[in-house]
Amino acid sequence: MAATQTNPLRVGLRQERVISPQCLVIFGASGDLTHRKLIPALFELFRQRRLPTEFAVLGCARRPWSDEDFRSRMAEALAEEVKQHQSAWQQFAACLFYEPVDLQQDEDVVRLGTRLEAIDRLRATRGNRTFYLSVSPAFYGSGCRALAAAGLLRDPARSRVVIEKPFGTDYASAEQLNRVVQACGQEQQIFRIDHYLGKETVQNILVLRFANTIFEPIWNRNYIANVQITAAETVGVEERAGYYESSGALRDMVQNHLTQMLALTTMEAPGRFDPEAIRNEKAKVLQAARLANEDEPWKCCVRGQYSRGGSPAMPLSGYRQEPGVNPNSTTETYVAMKLFIDNWRWQGVPFYLRTGKRLPKRLSEVVLTFREAPVHLFDAAGGSPTANQLVLRIQPDEGAGFVFEVKAPGSGMRSRPVDMHFSYDESFGEPSDEGYVRLLADAMLGDPTLFTRSDEVEAAWRLYTPLLELIEEAPWQLPVQPYEAGTWGPGAADSLLADDGLLWRRP
Amino acid sequence: MAPQLTLQAPLELPPAEVPGYLDRLWGEALQESTGAATFTLLVWEPSWLQQQLIRTGRIDGPLSGLLNGELLEAARQVVGEVGLPTSTAPMAPEVAWRLGQQAGDHSAEDLRGQFVDRAISAHRPRRLITLAPTLAADHPLETLVAAYCPLAEERSGSEDACGDVVVLRGGMGAIEQGLAMLQPLIPAELPCWVWWNGSMDESPELLEALAVPPRRLVVDSSIGEPRRCLDLLVDRIELGQAVNDLNWLRLRSWRESLAMVFDPPRRQLALDQVVQLDIDVEGNHPVKGLLLAAWIADRLGWHLQSSYWIHGDRPEGLGIGAEFQRTDGQSVQFRLMPVPVGISKTHPGALVGLRLICAPAGQSPLCVILCSESGGCMRLEAGGVASMELAEEVVPLPNESEEMEMARLLAGGHDSTNPLLAAAAPLAAKLLPS
Ligand SMILES: NC(=O)c1ccc[n+]([C@@H]2O[C@H](COP(=O)([O-])OP(=O)(O)OC[C@H]3O[C@@H](n4cnc5c(N)ncnc54)[C@H](OP(=O)(O)O)[C@@H]3O)[C@@H](O)[C@H]2O)c1
Numbered sequence: 001m002a003a004t005q006t007n008p009l010r011v012g013l014r015q016e017r018v019i020s021p022q023c024l025v026i027f028g029a030s031g032d033l034t035h036r037k038l039i040p041a042l043f044e045l046f047r048q049r050r051l052p053t054e055f056a057v058l059g060c061a062r063r064p065w066s067d068e069d070f071r072s073r074m075a076e077a078l079a080e081e082v083k084q085h086q087s088a089w090q091q092f093a094a095c096l097f098y099e100p101v102d103l104q105q106d107e108d109v110v111r112l113g114t115r116l117e118a119i120d121r122l123r124a125t126r127g128n129r130t131f132y133l134s135v136s137p138a139f140y141g142s143g144c145r146a147l148a149a150a151g152l153l154r155d156p157a158r159s160r161v162v163i164e165k166p167f168g169t170d171y172a173s174a175e176q177l178n179r180v181v182q183a184c185g186q187e188q189q190i191f192r193i194d195h196y197l198g199k200e201t202v203q204n205i206l207v208l209r210f211a212n213t214i215f216e217p218i219w220n221r222n223y224i225a226n227v228q229i230t231a232a233e234t235v236g237v238e239e240r241a242g243y244y245e246s247s248g249a250l251r252d253m254v255q256n257h258l259t260q261m262l263a264l265t266t267m268e269a270p271g272r273f274d275p276e277a278i279r280n281e282k283a284k285v286l287q288a289a290r291l292a293n294e295d296e297p298w299k300c301c302v303r304g305q306y307s308r309g310g311s312p313a314m315p316l317s318g319y320r321q322e323p324g325v326n327p328n329s330t331t332e333t334y335v336a337m338k339l340f341i342d343n344w345r346w347q348g349v350p351f352y353l354r355t356g357k358r359l360p361k362r363l364s365e366v367v368l369t370f371r372e373a374p375v376h377l378f379d380a381a382g383g384s385p386t387a388n389q390l391v392l393r394i395q396p397d398e399g400a401g402f403v404f405e406v407k408a409p410g411s412g413m414r415s416r417p418v419d420m421h422f423s424y425d426e427s428f429g430e431p432s433d434e435g436y437v438r439l440l441a442d443a444m445l446g447d448p449t450l451f452t453r454s455d456e457v458e459a460a461w462r463l464y465t466p467l468l469e470l471i472e473e474a475p476w477q478l479p480v481q482p483y484e485a486g487t488w489g490p491g492a493a494d495s496l497l498a499d500d501g502l503l504w505r506r507p
Numbered sequence: 508m509a510p511q512l513t514l515q516a517p518l519e520l521p522p523a524e525v526p527g528y529l530d531r532l533w534g535e536a537l538q539e540s541t542g543a544a545t546f547t548l549l550v551w552e553p554s555w556l557q558q559q560l561i562r563t564g565r566i567d568g569p570l571s572g573l574l575n576g577e578l579l580e581a582a583r584q585v586v587g588e589v590g591l592p593t594s595t596a597p598m599a600p601e602v603a604w605r606l607g608q609q610a611g612d613h614s615a616e617d618l619r620g621q622f623v624d625r626a627i628s629a630h631r632p633r634r635l636i637t638l639a640p641t642l643a644a645d646h647p648l649e650t651l652v653a654a655y656c657p658l659a660e661e662r663s664g665s666e667d668a669c670g671d672v673v674v675l676r677g678g679m680g681a682i683e684q685g686l687a688m689l690q691p692l693i694p695a696e697l698p699c700w701v702w703w704n705g706s707m708d709e710s711p712e713l714l715e716a717l718a719v720p721p722r723r724l725v726v727d728s729s730i731g732e733p734r735r736c737l738d739l740l741v742d743r744i745e746l747g748q749a750v751n752d753l754n755w756l757r758l759r760s761w762r763e764s765l766a767m768v769f770d771p772p773r774r775q776l777a778l779d780q781v782v783q784l785d786i787d788v789e790g791n792h793p794v795k796g797l798l799l800a801a802w803i804a805d806r807l808g809w810h811l812q813s814s815y816w817i818h819g820d821r822p823e824g825l826g827i828g829a830e831f832q833r834t835d836g837q838s839v840q841f842r843l844m845p846v847p848v849g850i851s852k853t854h855p856g857a858l859v860g861l862r863l864i865c866a867p868a869g870q871s872p873l874c875v876i877l878c879s880e881s882g883g884c885m886r887l888e889a890g891g892v893a894s895m896e897l898a899e900e901v902v903p904l905p906n907e908s909e910e911m912e913m914a915r916l917l918a919g920g921h922d923s924t925n926p927l928l929a930a931a932a933p934l935a936a937k938l939l940p941s
Pocket residue numbers: 027028029030031032033034060061062063101102103104133134135136137139164165166
């Protein structure tokens with residue numbers, strides 16, 4: 001969320017929930033994510049005084065660093081912040097430690113246990129531990145197994161494991177990984193990250209729906225005609241080609257982020273605001289979701305891949321020309337699809353999901369379009385009256401908007417649409433915790449609300465299984481269609497809606 | 508949350524045998540257990556009010572050291588009977604003192620230090636030491652010890668992260684004599700919290716002896732003579748000690764409500780244009796109100812010019828006035844008034860209302876009024892605010908027990924004082940006229 005002016009009275013008020021003394025163990029401490037995201041987020045929490053004095057970070061990876069090496073590497077990576085807050089960094093760095101650990105060597109993990117006990121005594125961290133697996137997904141399973149074998153997950157109240165994305169690459173692998181992970185500890189100890197859930201405005205979908213009475217009565221098939229969920233990026237694949245080539249938009253964005261937005265938008269009201277109650281409802285609605293045409297999935301899904309585009313002044317290369325990408329790649333950088341949810345609330349309402357790279361705008365939003373008024377009493381200035389729309393904007397300019405018809409000024413009784421607009425920045429003007437700060441804090445607090453549970457992950461993979469199988473077995477039936485970089489995706493995506501007499505919302 | 512008696516029956520031992528017994532306990536009986544690397548909690552638990560209410564037969568025992576509805580009800584009744592102003596809070600030391608003047612010799616079982624609130628036990632204190640002074644000054648020293656483990660259903664996994672409980676009971680002389688024995692019982696390598704759960708102006712030498720840095724001190728600046736409360740806070744903060752003030756923590760919802768009003772960026776300019784701040788408090792204890800004012804002044808960069816008593820004929824006592832200078836040189840008028848209330852809150856000096864008037868150049872003035880959930884704040888709503896843009900909020904009452912607040916402190920914890928309190932306390936001390 002854009003940082004505007006800060007409210008001097010707000011400083012220090014975020015301490016409602018207290019992070020307990022603990023040791024955060026980061027596997028993959030020498031990797032990219034640690035110095036780019038995790039340590040900056042922890043330093044931020046430290047400066048906000050939200051980490052207790054009895055706290056330690058133990059970095060682990062294979063390379064033989066010392067505590068001092070780890071501290072100085074992190075200081076280098078955060079040079080800018082360190083310069084600004086030197087004394088805070090000195091204090092923070094004193095709680096950074098390092099232990100060389102190869103997750104595939106059991107004796108290393110046993111030695112880790114001994115080191116952790118020493119840190120408990122040194123820092124009075126109460127035997128509380130959060131293990132963060134910031135390593136290649138190939139090690140998620142074996143990492144958990146090693147931790148369990150060393151007895152480090154025995155106490156479910158005082159140990160938890162955070163697992164980065166992606167969790168599996170399809171239903172079978174996710175189920176398999178769940179089986180391994182669940183054999184190592186209880187579900188309550190497992191925190192599967194979905195970065196979208198760390199966004200304030202994604203969480204706001206819940207609050208908007210369930211803290212207000214005006215929305216819930218109309219939040220169903222009787223009033224809602226269709227729902228569009230969009231996550232558009234302007235960037236290309238950048239330096240992630242290696243990973244992206246094997247993943248593609250469906251796995252990278254739809255299965256997790258868009259599906260989470262779908263679940264929050266469509267779930268039933270939980271009985272109470274309790275992580276398990278919320279996750280129950282999310283899992284239930286995902287289990288009721290299905291592709292609009294499961295037998296012929298190519299009829300309800302479009303895949304695309306960006307080709308050269310841009311302007312002569314700012315040419316954009318095509319996906320196949322990006323460094324590290326196979327020149328014949330059939331990886332999709334765009335997906336659009338149509339889903340249904342078979343339950344009382346949503347029967348028959350189409351849900352359209354789309355995401356892509358190199359689209360004209362960076363934005364994420366959920367748009368609920370309401371049914372038309374039963375009788376058109378007034379002439380619309382623009383031809384036909386615009387249906388009411390509720391737009392939940394996730395980024396940028398987070399907020400909500402409501403489109404409705406009013407009388408056009410002048411003589412006569414013509415109607416025209418207007419937009420009622422709520423913006424986070426205008427109302428709060430306060431940067432809220434974003435992404436890793438929020439997710440790390442919640443994991444260390446042991447609050448699983450913003451993490452996905454095994455059944456949710458599996459239901460999400462199951463939902464897209466017909467597509468993944470089709471791409472695997474008969475890719476010619478769902479070819480990637482080129483679209484010019486900087487446009488709103490292939491024309492076939494428009495036809496997907498045109499067949500239902502609809503248009504994508506042009507934001 | 509119902510308090511838990513999580514102990515096996517504690518063992519009464521002669522004081523001299525306690526250290527040896529505890530050593531043996533950890534060495535032999537709990538051989539497999541290393542003891543949790545957590546913390547020590549040392550509590551000064553005089554519970555004078557509860558003791559006096561029991562002695563005068565107004566409530567039944569046992570003597571637990573915990574506040575409950577029945578106790579507060581009985582104390583409010585005493586306020587009326589002995590002719591104290593109705594705004595007198597049950598926890599005000601004069602209530603217990605007045606009861607002390609009355610006859611009675613009822614007694615009850617003394618279980619202080621043996622109740623462990625579940626919110627606290629969930630953090631598995633390594634050692635919980637309670638000093639439990641008795642009304643009878645000549646009561647000899649009694650020491651009770653027990654190994655303690657969380658109740659079965661709280662225990663998770665197979666690790667025995669256990670702690671122990673030590674109670675020192677006796678007259679004041681006996682407690683002082685027990686001090687020497689106490690010091691070696693506090694593991695030096697673990698953090699130690701000292702919870703002064705009594706009036707800040709009683710037994711200064713004892714407080715001095717218990718609350719040595721780097722132990723973390725927990726006090727309640729609503730209990731005790733205001734000058735002494737503030738000076739003690741300031742002294743300790745200056746010493747570099749971690750001081751936690753429950754009275755300050757209870758301001759959280761007021762701070763949150765006020766911050767909320769100024770969240771919209773269009774309102775934030777008004778914060779630079781404050782011309783007047785009024786705070787109403789219950790009864791004759793200004794510390795909480797002063798801490799709130801000092802926090803606002805500090806956050807907005809105001810400088811204190813002068814402060815003075817405001818005389819009147821109120822039974823609640825004197826008001827306090829002050830003038831601040833804003834960063835742009837303009838002045839801000841501050842007034843804190845004690846107001847009468849029908850039913851007082853538990854602690855002295857609870858906030859009734861706050862009014863902040865901002866006069867941005869070229870715009871109509873903004874008047875912010877915050878009111879406590881339980882009462883009106885008619886005084887602040889009256890008088891010339893009709894022409895202003897009004898932002899009115901109701902501040903929810905905190906519904907947490909002392910033990911919950913304490914548990915929250917123990918849940919995290921810092922070895923230094925919260926910087927906001929560290930900045931507000933000295934200013935509050937200056938605001939209190941001499
Ligand atoms: N980077 C991002 O922005 C990002 C975003 C979202 C999700 N993720 C996820 O986060 C995880 C980490 O990403 P990354 O970009 O930081 O990866 P990375 O830069 O490749 O780092 C991998 C780390 O794992 C360590 N490692 C490798 N084998 C190990 C073993 N057997 N035992 C212990 N440590 C081992 C490596 O250190 P040594 O070579 O010293 O052992 C290195 O520190 C991945 O799961 C990724 O999917 C990353």
